[in-house]
Amino acid sequence: MTNRLSRRLFGASVAALALMGSYAAASAQDLNALVWCDHSDPNLLKPFEDATGIKVNVKEFEGTGAGLAIVEQSQPGDWDVMVIDTVDVRRGVERGLFEPLPADQLPTADIFPEVLMDSHAVVDGKRYGITEKFGYNTIGFNKSKVDVADMETLGVLTNDKYKGRIAIYDYYLPVMGLAAMSIGKKTSELTEADLPALKEVLLKMKANAKAVTDVVASQTALATGEADILVGGGEWVTAGIAKENPDLDFSIPKEGAVLWSQSLAMFKDSKNKDAALKFIQYILSPEGQARLATSACYWGMPANAKAALNDDQKKILRFAEQADFLKRAQEYPAPSEDLDKKMQDLWTEMIQAQ
Secondary structure, eight states: OOOOOOOOOOOOOHHHHHHGGGGTTSOSEEEEEEEOGGGGOHHHHHHHHHHHOEEEEEEEOOSHHHHHHHHHTSOTTSOSEEEEEGGGHHHHHHTTOEEOOOGGGSOGGGBOHHHHOHHHHEETTEEOOEEEEEEEEEEEEETTTSOGGGGGSGGGGGOGGGTTSEEEESOHHHHHHHHHHHTTOOGGGOOGGGHHHHHHHHHHHHHHEEEEEOHHHHHHHHHHTSOSEEEEEOHHHHGGGTTTOTTEEEEOOTTOEEEEEEEEEEETTOSOHHHHHHHHHHHHSHHHHHHHHBOSSOBOEESBTTOOOOHHHHHHHTGGGHHHHHHHEEEOOOOOHHHHHHHHHHHHHHHHOO
């Protein structure tokens, strides 16, 4: 999940400063991080910087392709850590970009097992990525405007009962994943032969939709009542503004939802590997996880089940329901380059359909 919104800042806690006392011996230096916008929140970075003397320089990007393009245009050693879709960690490994992480120095035992995703993050027995945050592309909605029972099935995507009241998140992979799941296909098994069936679902969705919009417009549409349902929405859309608009919610339909999962990786050519590891350890600590989960840019589930969230934050994120949600979730589609291009072409055809 790579396109996000700015939300209200989450305050720093004294507990984190105590936790990071062990990091304080680090010498003053800079750490260069390629990140998604949730890592740019000062309330996430400042406690770490204050406790360690390490200045974190961040550059935001959207999507694995954009991040890898930045790396290709950089010199070896320019970057120390990177946020990347967990399903794409192997791509970075295959390009020789990442350093194996010391698994014995990471809280892997505390991470929800379903989001460790070793098939993507572990290569030849070595861990190259560690999941830090996750959530779902699913159905976001205003529960005061819809029949909530309808939100429990992906059939609502093509139900003309809500014609003109639906917005579609403009990101082809998760929405195509939902379309596939709605007709009984697994996101991990999609092939070119499935595209005609996906096209039929997508065109029906488009016929019902008021708009296909980016993340900012998507959340705005729900928040202002321009749309009652967001296809591809989830806690990343609704949680950050739940207190302002408690009618906004999301469902995990009986068919499931598409799981997004983001990981941290360390660059093989990093000049500051000790600092990079300290940063990763901080992000994965209970306090760092709470800050990341409730970042100003977008909320999401912390990967560490021991995240120091308060009861209200856990309720908004539906923390207690995660075990059931994860059982029904499927990973992002991870198509080959050729299939990916065909899926993008199909998405463009759907958007342009009248």
